[in-house]
Amino acid sequence: MDCVYFPDIYSISSVTHRTIDVFATISESLEVNFNSETADFPREQIKSVMHKMMAYRQNTEFPEINKLFYLLTEMVLGVVGAHETASNSRTKKSVAGRIQNKFVKLISLSDSILPIPTFDQIKTEEYQTQIDEMQNLRSAHTYLYKDLQRQQEMCWIANSKVQKYELCLKTAKLSRNHLADKLSSKHLKARDDSITQLQTTLNYKIQKAEDSNQRYQTLLTKEKVTRNALKLLERDLLDDIRFNLTDRIHSGLLSMKYILTTQTNILYEVLPHVDDFDCRLAAESIIEKLSSKYQFSSPQEFQAANGFKVKLPDIQYVNYKFDMQITKEQPSELTNEQRNNNNTNCQDNQFNFVSNTYVKTKDLSKKTNECLVKIKEGMIVKLKVATDESEVAFGWYKTNPWSQKRWGFFCKSTENLN
CATH class of the missing domain: 2.30.30 (SH3 type barrels.)
Structure with missing residues (x-):
């Protein structure tokens, strides 16, 4: 089935505010503050600060963002280690110390972070206007698609009536020709009148079937036009959102690469992971997970594959917010690892299980x-x-x-x- 995404722009904005924008802002701030000076750096203290920062990526639904913060953590700790190794002076305030203060200001309190936003208020409102237009087109398409399903059934009924009267007419003609020698002229005339009446009725049913098929073809055209307009709006909207998300991720990765290449040669193993990170794929994954899905079949493609006598499948619309609400009310089944962790916690805090x-x-x-x-x-x-x-x-x-x-x-x- 074809799928059209309706992104929840406010959820996407919130996610980027707490994750991608935080990552990019920190990376860019570090790039500005780093220079060639070296001095001692309190490694344990920066580790505690990094642990606070890791709270921003405690969302298993977005492993791509987890990887970004993992790379940032490894990069910072590696550069800090290089500064510790190369430092010979304890009297002058180190660049690493200034960077640590920058981290503390950015991260120590979750409400104190003011990242550069990926989407400003104007852009967000523009997106929402496009989404509202998409919703109107979705409603129109849903109505047309259901009307198309009903018309398909009416075509079946009309065609079945044509087949019924064709069979009756054929049977009547065979019977009349078979009994022509045995019937009087009066009975033959009655048979002929009956055949003429059946032929008239058949012609009427054929005309009704043609009208029904013509209406079906008209609805097919309208459905296709509406569907194409909906997919065109979706493509323009998603391309714009994807570009902005990708640009912010790419900016943060470029800052990391600059710091890695100018400040230390120790983390040569991190650079390949930075280069291999697919910004566009990460943006697409986030958009997909924070979007409602409108799924439908193309009638033309479906009938080409299954034939006209197979009913068109129903439309499916999975609302992101409604689906999230159900997920929160009915948590998904825990994995074995989560069960083991929970059992361990229960054993430590509440229960002492007795076996055998x-x-x-x-x-x-x-x-x-x-x-x-x-x-x-x-x-x-x-x-x-x-x-x-x-x-x-x-x-x-x-x-x-x-x-x-x-x-x-x-x-x-x-x-x-x-």
Whole structure:
């Protein structure tokens, strides 16, 4: 299916304000402040500042931005190391010290960063105007596409009626010719009148089918024109957004390359990563993830591949904001690594899981509870999940060593059994 993107310009502006613009502003500021002077530099202190900066890239949805800040971190720490190695004077304030102060001013408080924005207010309003125009075209296209689907079904009905009357007319003619010698002139005339009536009806149905097909072709043309206009608006809008995002990323990378090549030769392994970073691909990825998707099929291409008698697929519109709201309300399933981390945290802070623990049957055989497994002497019981705080555990049991395992809940003591 074809896809048209409706970028959420305010979300994109927010993301660039907190990430791409921060990255580019810091890189450009560092380039201005770096020069050939060298002096001692407090490496541990700059590390703590860098950790604060890393808070700007704690978003797993944008690995491209994570890589930008990773490269920036490696570049700064490498240059700092070069300054430490080359420094021979402790009395004069170092360039690295001034750079550290610049970092502190830019990064120490999240609200203190005032990056050069990728999009100004005027540009943002222009984008929003284009998006509103796209939404109007989307509504028009949705209406035309649904009308096209309904018209396709009407064409099927009209064509089926033509086939029905063609079959009736053919049968009537065969019957009339077969019985011509046996029928009187009066009955033959009645048959001929019936055939004439069927022919008239058939001609009318053929005309209706042609009109229906003509309307379908007209709707096809309107749908194509509207779709092309929508895709043209999308292309112009995305190209402009992509250019601005790419330009800011490229500016920050150029500043990094200048610092790397003029201040140190230690980080030769970072330069290839800077050169290999695809600014345009990163911008496209961000736009895609912060956009609503309008998906549809080209009727001409679909029918060429599947035929006219296959129904056109429905349109799908995935709203970015609505999708994000659902994601927040219903978090996605955790990965194994996240589960392990969460389990570790739970074990440290809340739970002490007990495994491979056998229940003492002599303590549980005296009383039973309907919602818990009834324990009798001689049964084999093994807990799989339990906590110190809970009086209830979960595990399996066997009535005898050779019977099948069964699972259930058990009471860990006899105090709560009533």
